[in-house]
Amino acid sequence: xxxxxxxxxxxxxxxxxxxxxxxxxxxxxxxxxxxxxxxxxxxxxxxxxxxxxxxxxxxxxxxxxxxxxxxxxxxxxxxxxxxxxxxxxxxxxxxxxxxxxxxxxxxxxxxxxxxxxxxxxxxxxxxxxxxxxxxxxxxxxxxxxxxxxxxxxxxxxxxxxxxxxxxxxxxxxxxxxxxxxxxxxxxxxxxxxxxxxxxxxxxxxxxxxxxxxxxxxxxxxxxxxxxxxxxxxxxxxxxxxxxxxxxxxxxxxxxxxxxxxxxxxxxxxxxxxxxxxxxxxxxxxxxxxxxxxxxxxxxxxxxxxxxxxxxxxxxxxxxxxxxxxxxxxxxxxxxxxxxxxxxxxxxxxxxxxxxxxxx
Numbered sequence: 001x002x003x004x005x006x007x008x009x010x011x012x013x014x015x016x017x018x019x020x021x022x023x024x025x026x027x028x029x030x031x032x033x034x035x036x037x038x039x040x041x042x043x044x045x046x047x048x049x050x051x052x053x054x055x056x057x058x059x060x061x062x063x064x065x066x067x068x069x070x071x072x073x074x075x076x077x078x079x080x081x082x083x084x085x086x087x088x089x090x091x092x093x094x095x096x097x098x099x100x101x102x103x104x105x106x107x108x109x110x111x112x113x114x115x116x117x118x119x120x121x122x123x124x125x126x127x128x129x130x131x132x133x134x135x136x137x138x139x140x141x142x143x144x145x146x147x148x149x150x151x152x153x154x155x156x157x158x159x160x161x162x163x164x165x166x167x168x169x170x171x172x173x174x175x176x177x178x179x180x181x182x183x184x185x186x187x188x189x190x191x192x193x194x195x196x197x198x199x200x201x202x203x204x205x206x207x208x209x210x211x212x213x214x215x216x217x218x219x220x221x222x223x224x225x226x227x228x229x230x231x232x233x234x235x236x237x238x239x240x241x242x243x244x245x246x247x248x249x250x251x252x253x254x255x256x257x258x259x260x261x262x263x264x265x266x267x268x269x270x271x272x273x274x275x276x277x278x279x280x281x282x283x284x285x286x287x288x289x290x291x292x293x294x295x296x297x298x299x300x301x302x303x304x305x306x307x308x309x310x311x312x313x314x315x316x317x318x319x320x321x322x323x324x325x326x327x328x329x330x331x332x333x334x335x336x337x338x339x340x341x342x343x344x345x346x347x348x349x350x351x352x353x354x355x356x357x358x359x
Contacts, residue, residue: 034243034271037260038080045074045082047264049155050098050206051249052106056128057083061251066264067094067112071124071140075132078254080270084132088140090124097157097206101164104128109157111168116151120144120190123157123166144190145181152176155248156207158216160229168193169204169218176204178234197233200225206250208259210275217259217275219250224259226276240276244269 040048040063047066054060059078071092075084086106094112101107106128111121125141145168154176156169166181176199185191202220209216209229215237218225222245226237242261249262253272262270 032274034261034273037254037270037272038076038078039267039269040076040080040262041267042074042076042080042082043266044085045076045268046266047248048262048268049096049248049264050109050157051251051260051262051270052098052100052208053252053260054128055100055102055104056130057132059254060132061260062098062100062106063249063262064095064098064108066096066248069095071095071108073098073106073108073126084129085134086126086129086138087134087136088124088126088138090122090140090142092122092124093118096155099157099159099208100128101159102161103164105164107157107159107166109154109168111154111157113151113153116153118151120146121154121168141187143181143185143187145185145193146190147179147193148195155205156218158207158209160213161209161211162213167196169199169207171203171205173203175199175201200227200236200239205248208250208252210257211252215275217250219247219261221245221247223247224250224261224273224276238276238278240274242273243271 045063045065047069048063049066050064052062054062054075057075060083061076061078062073063076064073069092070087071090072085072087074082075086077083092108092110094114095108095110096112097109099107099109104127106126108124108126109121110124113121121144123143123145125143126138129135129138152170153172154168154170156171158167158169159165160167163183165183166185168179168181170176170179178196178199179193180196181193182191200218202218202223202225204218204220204225207216207218214229216227216229216234218227219242222242223239224242225239227234228237244261244263246263246265247261248264249260249270251260253259255272257275257277258272259275260270260272262268
């Protein structure tokens with residue numbers, strides 16, 4: 001009897017295990033490993049603090065040095081070789097970021113302010129050249145900007161690709177903010193920035209809009225954050241790790257939904273990483289399936305069979321448990337079996353204990 005009950009229990013446990021195995025498992029796909037693209041080994045670039053993809057030249061990126069350099073930008077190919085140097089005669093203080101719009105205008109952001117003492121910050125624009133050659137005296141425009149709530153340090157400039165709207169993300173361990181420039185900034189006087197929203201948590205060192213204009217990717221020292229832009233305030237979508245311990249720059253990558261990330265210092269490497277994206281969560285309440293045409297019948301058959309099989313296995317498991325509990329309860333027969341076994345071992349007669357009945 002014990003063996004029979006144990007067998008039924010084993011069947012029940014097996015059914016439950018099979019039923020659990022039949023349920024779909026939800027697991028996140030691991031992100032692809034970062035791909036090293038090139039190394040910036042030109043001795044003139046010792047503190048690459050920004051990176052932007054060219055609009056006129058294929059596989060070309062523009063970069064700038066951090067503070068203490070003159071007003072110049074470097075064009076680097078995907079082998080890390082400098083193909084052109086563009087110089088303009090401006091007195092810069094702390095250049096921290098660079099961007100390029102769809103028309104091929106290069107934006108050089110002199111927005112660094114470690115001591116938070118600047119009355120205003122400047123953004124310069126120069127055109128991408130028609131031919132990839134160095135130039136000594138490139139024409140430029142200067143735009144002055146002032147924060148509405150005092151001086152801030154910043155290293156991130158964003159240019160919305162559809163409107164050319166400018167945004168600055170401030171850098172602070174206490175939490176930065178996103179500021180927007182006027183839609184059409186003036187070169188006369190000082191343009192007032194408007195605080196748009198708090199920045200996601202992190203100390204941001206660079207950023208770029210993606211080509212769709214609906215997402216921006218921000219760079220910190222250790223990771224990258226995808227932000228949905230849209231018509232509402234920017235909203236954090238997802239974050240992902242990035243190589244390099246001193247992350248300083250980010251630009252649109254060479255493949256869809258990728259970005260290039262770089263660091264400052266001599267012989268700094270540039271990697272390509274996947275844009276972080278949040279996976280769609282499964283709805284807790286399944287919606288009614290759409291009606292299928294006759295051509296979809298073959299596709300729906302395997303799913304239907306798997307669904308039915310799962311419920312059959314679960315039903316079998318429950319049935320086995322019920323049978324185990326109800327059909328084989330410990331009772332009189334088991335007591336007699338135990339008495340017979342005890343008599344065999346002791347040599348005594350198996351005399352059952354009689355129950356007393358009330359009169």
